[in-house]
Amino acid sequence: MDILIFMAFLALGITMGRSGRLPRLITDSLDMTLMVVIYGILLFVGIEVGTYRDVLSNLGVIGLKAVFLTFGTILGSGSLCLLLLRGE
């Protein structure tokens, strides 16, 4: 259900941005706001992760899986592009 709310706000933001009626004050501070919001999210997610002791005690195993995933996504996207867009 949450995801519909997220999408609705994304669409609302795009519509408002495209309308060209946003005050300068808002459009000029979007980058800054984005950074503050992202940092806020990371801080609070960190707090939540910190309260889950079993995640932290398994951080080595979880981290290793994450590192494997990174290499999987890099090789996957790069190879598929090489395969499909070879001539372009």
Next chain:
Amino acid sequence: MSFMPVILLCIGIFLGVSGIIPPKFLQGTDNLIKGLVILLCFVIGMDMGKDQMLWKNIRSMGRRAFLIPVISLTGSILGGITVGIIAGIPLAIASAASVGSGYYSLTTVLLKQLAGPEAATIGFISNLLRELLVMTTMPIFVKYFGRNGAVCIAGATAMDTSLPFIVRSAGKQMALAAFVSGVLITVAMPILIPLCYRLF
């Protein structure tokens, strides 16, 4: 790109572990994070919407504008699922974390809501590492996967943090394709992460 994201996450984890945060506040963090994500989606939307050139550029690029991000996302999911099978990561988490395409903030918070803190941690580390690798090893990616391949690997980060590195290694002519690809992947992210999680 600074170390700020890692520092903030570590401060958060430290605060969470230390137990100095009142339990009453901890009960509210879930809703607080949800509110911040809604704000994040709204601000991303406005940021993209206000950029009139962006919409003209997407139209002028035609089919290619969509081809690169679609290949990038599909390749990431396929790679993530393959690793998931080999490393024993539940495919729902492996695919959702992989489709994050280097956009660690949104991936982390969506995975936390969908699958809990362990999945969120996997999402954070794997996507942050992808961003860091893209920025540090771009010339190698261009050499082995070609210019388009490098943009595919950059995923969502192609529009901002890794754009200068793409331009330096793959040339100025890739700047527009990289930027548009990054934007389209970013916009699709709030839809694709939950979709992958439910689909696999």
